Amino acid sequence: MRDLALIFAVALGAACCVGVLAAAALRLLRGRSITVHIAVLLAGTVAAVAAGVVVVAEAMFLSAHDLEVVLITVAAAAVVSLGVGWLFGRRLAAAAVWAAQARERERRIEKGRRDLVAWVSHDLRTPLAGLRAMAEALEDGVVADRRTVEEYHRRIRVETDRMTRLVDDLFELSRINAGALRLSLAPVPLGDVVSDALAGTAPLAAARRIRLVAAESGWPTVTASERELARVVANLLLNAVRYTPDDGTVRIDAGRDGADAWFAVVDTCGGIPDADLPRLFDVAFRGEPARTPRSGDGGVAGSGGLGLAIVRGLVEAHGGRVEVANVDDGCRFLVRLPVAA
Structure with a gap:
């Protein structure tokens, strides 16, 4: 032993x-x-x-x-x-x-969900409060002169359009996240889509003396769903106009790189903080300037921080990718999509 x-x-x-x-x-x-x-x-x-x-x-x-x-x-x-x-x-x-x-990832999703609820609640509360005040003023006869009544009616329409856009964005984002988005892919001339988006953005840009510049040639044909592609281009243009100072410039051009077609939206916003670049396409993420709507934006500012998240979701649903980078006096959003056969 x-x-x-x-x-x-x-x-x-x-x-x-x-x-x-x-x-x-x-x-x-x-x-x-x-x-x-x-x-x-x-x-x-x-x-x-x-x-x-x-x-x-x-x-x-x-x-x-x-x-x-x-x-x-x-x-x-x-x-x-x-x-x-x-x-x-x-x-x-x-x-x-x-x-x-x-x-x-679960923590990020949960945080994004809480931020989304908080910001959307804020964006809905503000126009609803204004609508109620103007409706009560009209109902109680507080305003009687024709010009003021017409202005109240115009503001009610603007705020209603603003809430409608926000609800549409929420619905579109829910379709993307739930995997319920169904694309009808077909050859789509990118130049035609950009031309329509420029026409829709022109009044807002003109109100702030922002120049919209598009390339005259080089527009490829891409494999995409025309409705969703139009949403992507319109959201990027509205985002660029919204952040570009008065008398600035927003430029869009395109080209082809092998099996990919690309188009880029370049603005003169002054650049994006490096810390914000990785989060720019997150749901409900908005930089500080987005919290205060610009005058003359026609209610576009009340987007709930969903525009770029929708852009990324739609582009990735097409099998493409979107990225952003700072340039000399602004930033450049680059979208790549499959080129049409």
């Missing part, structure tokens, strides 16, 4: 020495990936077993042949242990990373 206790103590001491070295290695590598930590842990465990066996074998004064047999046996077991541990360790690491990414 005393011999067994001595063997246990010797093996335990050798294994503890290896364990201390493994713990020190794990501490030095604490900033590395989960896979590296698992590999070090497995190697330390196998090395601790091997050290205990070797020390005990030496203490028992085994012959060279018997010691060699023991070491070969331990080595074979170590190879199998390390191989199985590495395989399942990688799976465990991948599962841990996936779970962390899923939790982070």
Whole structure:
């Protein structure tokens, strides 16, 4: 019994020495990936077993042949242990990373949902309060002169249009997120779509003396759903006009790059903060200037921060991609779509 206790103590001491070295290695590598930590842990465990066996074998004064047999046996077991541990360790690491990414994505989605509810509630509350005040004023006869009554009627129409656009945006975004968007793909001349979008944006741009400039040629034909593509172009143009200062310029051009067609909307907004660029297409994200509608915007400012999120959803539904980057005196939105065969 005393011999067994001595063997246990010797093996335990050798294994503890290896364990201390493994713990020190794990501490030095604490900033590395989960896979590296698992590999070090497995190697330390196998090395601790091997050290205990070797020390005990030496203490028992085994012959060279018997010691060699023991070491070969331990080595074979170590190879199998390390191989199985590495395989399942990688799976465990991948599962841990996936779970962390899923939790982070869920947190982002939940935060976006809360922001969306808060901002949309604000954007609805403001026009509703104005509509109620103007309706009560008309009903109670507080305003009687024709000019003021006509102005109240005009403002009621503007605010109603503003809420209608917001509800339409919410419906479109819900279709995209729910996967209920059905596209009728066909060859669509991009130049025709851009021309219609420019005509719709022209009154707002003219009110603020913003120049709309379009390339005269080079417009490709893309594979797209015309209605959704028109929504993409209109949202980008409205966004550019909305953020461009008075007397600025918004330019749109296009071209073809291999199997992709592209078009770009460039404004003179002065640039976007670098911290905002990765979040620009997130649902309900709006930079600080968006919180205060510009005068003469015709109610466009009440978009709830959904316009660019809809752009990304529609472009990706077409199999394309959209990106944004700062240029010299503004920013450039670039959309790539499959070119028509």
